[in-house]
Amino acid sequence: MRRLIWRAFRCYKSLQATLRTDLWRTPGLRSRTVLLRVLAVLLMGTVTLAAAETVARFAFPGYADDSQYGERLFGRFMNSGVVVQNRAGDPRRFLAYTPNEVQTFVAPEYRYTMHTNSLGFRSKEIDSPKAGVFRVLLLGDSMFLGIGAEEGERIDVRLEEAGKQGAGGGIPSLSVLNFSVGGFNTAQELAVLRHFIGEARPDVVVLGFFVANDFLPNATVSVDEAGNYAVDPQRTQALKEQVGTDRPFLFFPSVVWRILALNLYVPRLRYTVAATAVVMDRSFDFLRRMQQECQEHGAKLLVVVIYPIDGVRGGWVEAWSGSRGVGRQVTEFCRQQGIEVLDLLSAMSGSADATRLFFRKDGHLNPEGNRVVADAVYRELLASHLRPAVQPERP
Secondary structure (H helix, E strand, O other): OHHHHHHHHHHHHHHHHHHHOOHHHOHHHHHHHHHHHHHHHHHHHHHHHHHHHHHHHHHOHHHHOHHHHHHHHHHHHHOOOOOOOOOOOOOOOOOOOOOOOEEEEEEOOEEEEEEOOOOOOOOOOOOOOOOOEEEEEEEOOHHHHOOOOOHHHOHHHHHHHHHHHHOEOOEOEEEEEEOOOOOOOHHHHHHHHHHHHHHHOOOEEEEEEEOOOOHHHHOOEEEOOOOOEEEOHHHHHHHHHHHOOOOHHHHOOOHHHHHHHHHHHHHHHHHHHHOOHHHHHHHHHHHHHHHHHHHHOOOEEEEEEEOOHHHHHOHHHHHHHOHHHHHHHHHHHHHHHOOEEEEHHHOOOOHHHHHHHEOOOOOOEOHHHHHHHHHHHHHHHHHHHHOOOOOOOOO
16 A cells, blocks of 8 residues: 555656646647646546535435425525414414413523513503503514513513603603514414404504515415405415426435525525515505504504615625515505605615624524614604694794
């Protein structure tokens, strides 16, 4: 073995010495040398890819199975679970969490304790209207729920604090309920609104529309006039076919390719499909119906357009995915329909804000992000609803 290694080394040194001479500069020898180098690069690349594929198949066996990979692919594409009811089993009240429960959650980037009220929401109890108090109802998913935030760091608590500090001189304080639920889409939020708006009696409903989670689930569900929520299997199957059947290259039988497609291409696909008329119109329809529900109960609707961390950061990753583009469509639709809208890119944008306001790996707003959103919502309420009307001067 030592002799073979020694001979191979001598051959390498001899070849190296030869290439340093002027012999290789002759046309024939030069072309052969270039060809050998190209072949060597191709061979090394092939060996590297084969090794990577072998390791990937061993480490991620689920990607090699078309059925398992297909479910993983669709889950990544949807980017949100479809929550119907919790283990308490009361779909009429849309409980997502157990009522009156205290639970602590631990993750690599945070630790927080969540308290639920008697209805199963992470909120204070519904209180009675009081003179000089402006009532606000928050609806949304985990971006409004306060993942990673302690009780005093939630958006609704911060918003109430801002209301206390700004009250006076005819400006009312705020009473804020937060009926947001992790994983909910706009259709489910409409169902919650229909069940609770009569009890909550808000002056303003603040809806968090998360562009990374809401479009595609909205396209697969329905809500009737009584507030009953259901998943439409035909619409769900149509989306699955749009991912798999229409794009067979995603099922190329290479685990390395599938991992890359799942993490690099599918986020772009999510927003590409979200931007199509048939999907976008489903979300628009739910926003119209939510506006109508608010009007029937004497409340105003404020839509807050929320972006994922890459959408806030901007740059080539956002340009590739297109998350800002679909967010702008929601903002423009709301303005056309006379729905008050707050695009959060007006309050947070750029790499510094993405780093400062989000958990880097988890992707949710951190406590500072909750504060920034609460302050932005309060400024919007102050400008549109809370300032006393200016009486015209008498001649």
